[in-house]
Amino acid sequence: MNAAAELLAPVFAQYPLSVTSASGVWLHTADGRRVLDLYGGHAVVALGYGHPGWTSALSGQAQTLNFQSNAVPLPVRERAAARLIAFSQLDFNSVFFVNSGAEANENALKMAFTLTGRSEVVALEHGFHGRTAAAGALTWGAAGKWYGFPRPPFDVRFIARRDAAALAQISERTAAVFVEPVQGVGGAFDLGADYLAALRRRCNETGTVLIFDEVQCGMGRTGAPFAANLYGVQPDMLTTAKALGNGFPCAALLMTPRVARAVKLDALGTTFGGGPMACAAICAVIEALESEQLLDNVRRVGELIRTRCLVGPVQGFQGAGFLAGLICQRPARDIQRALLERDILTGTSGDPQVLRLLPPFVLQAAELELLRTALLEIGP
Ligand code: PLP
Numbered sequence: 001m002n003a004a005a006e007l008l009a010p011v012f013a014q015y016p017l018s019v020t021s022a023s024g025v026w027l028h029t030a031d032g033r034r035v036l037d038l039y040g041g042h043a044v045v046a047l048g049y050g051h052p053g054w055t056s057a058l059s060g061q062a063q064t065l066n067f068q069s070n071a072v073p074l075p076v077r078e079r080a081a082a083r084l085i086a087f088s089q090l091d092f093n094s095v096f097f098v099n100s101g102a103e104a105n106e107n108a109l110k111m112a113f114t115l116t117g118r119s120e121v122v123a124l125e126h127g128f129h130g131r132t133a134a135a136g137a138l139t140w141g142a143a144g145k146w147y148g149f150p151r152p153p154f155d156v157r158f159i160a161r162r163d164a165a166a167l168a169q170i171s172e173r174t175a176a177v178f179v180e181p182v183q184g185v186g187g188a189f190d191l192g193a194d195y196l197a198a199l200r201r202r203c204n205e206t207g208t209v210l211i212f213d214e215v216q217c218g219m220g221r222t223g224a225p226f227a228a229n230l231y232g233v234q235p236d237m238l239t240t241a242k243a244l245g246n247g248f249p250c251a252a253l254l255m256t257p258r259v260a261r262a263v264k265l266d267a268l269g270t271t272f273g274g275g276p277m278a279c280a281a282i283c284a285v286i287e288a289l290e291s292e293q294l295l296d297n298v299r300r301v302g303e304l305i306r307t308r309c310l311v312g313p314v315q316g317f318q319g320a321g322f323l324a325g326l327i328c329q330r331p332a333r334d335i336q337r338a339l340l341e342r343d344i345l346t347g348t349s350g351d352p353q354v355l356r357l358l359p360p361f362v363l364q365a366a367e368l369e370l371l372r373t374a375l376l377e378i379g380p
Helices: 052-064 075-088 101-116 133-137 164-169 193-206 227-231 257-261 276-291 294-308 332-341 365-378
Strands: 019-023 026-029 034-037 094-098 120-124 155-159 174-179 209-213 237-240 251-255 314-320 323-328 354-357
Touching: 034 365, 052 276, 075 094, 075 251, 075 276, 094 101, 094 257, 101 133, 101 174, 101 209, 101 237, 101 251, 101 257, 155 164, 164 193, 174 193, 193 209, 193 227, 251 257, 276 294, 294 314, 294 323, 294 365, 314 354, 323 332, 332 354, 332 365
Parallel strands: 120 155, 120 174, 174 209, 209 237
Antiparallel strands: 019 026, 026 034, 094 251, 237 251, 314 323, 323 354
């Protein structure tokens, strides 16, 4: 490790890669390798690297107006909100822009407590919601490992995923249920339409706010605008980030009219959230998703992952679209290493058997064939 690298807090295990530039779905390294990126920087790079529309939107915005706070009305911010709500095709009429997934989740929780006056939150086993005090408290396995705070800021109850009987634990004491409709870190684990519909019904019965965390599975990654569309379930709030900015840090909390009515002046706040650069990035992402029909591509090539990649060590699939979990008969970490030796970057997950693919939405069938060939070469 070089001296400058040692200045960085050593909190992340490092891939053995020195990336100097990238284009499309390809990373270029200092030692001259071209690496196929099927991980997209943890689900962030939706449009691929060097996307011309996104690049020119950001450089244009940087030249015109790089920043003004939320106290100053900005057309680009209003455009980003309007485009995001229209893109969602869901019953939302209000957006609060922030900077990260965890921050969006914290604000969603605040609104759920404000609306209900209750103090318990239900989350799902194996869910991941971020590393801050509130989001970390809802993250399965954080307590006792990396949580780092003396106690959670409210009561948290974890229930088993896809277990309809466990929904009875949601009660009149429950302010909110927090759920990733397709769990990301949990292993690209899709909860399915029936379970999510039952969850919606139970929340209606108990007056509980249903919050979808689509930080990882949203913005087209499942082939639908949001997993809420894919499964036909309308949440009261939805958070999204990652692909939203294609690498420019940003996140959003979307609210239904009922939730939006409870937002009072100064109830929420942020300095950088909704800044013009972030909003220009969001507009450019949505423009590209729509004009280049990238969701169609996610559905088409996502289906090919299932039909072409059930080879070598892969025994099965879970997930949806480009949040794909390849269930392996050997530890996913070993397969990830073997693939990287063959210049293909993939991810692991909280499930040791599941290799996670989070490719840019521009991935083509011919590039996916390289994964199939490598898996065949690796063998069972
Ligand atoms: N929620 C989900 C589903 C995530 O996957 C993540 C990050 O991986 C987060 C929340 C936290 O997002 P951030 O790291 O932007 O705070």
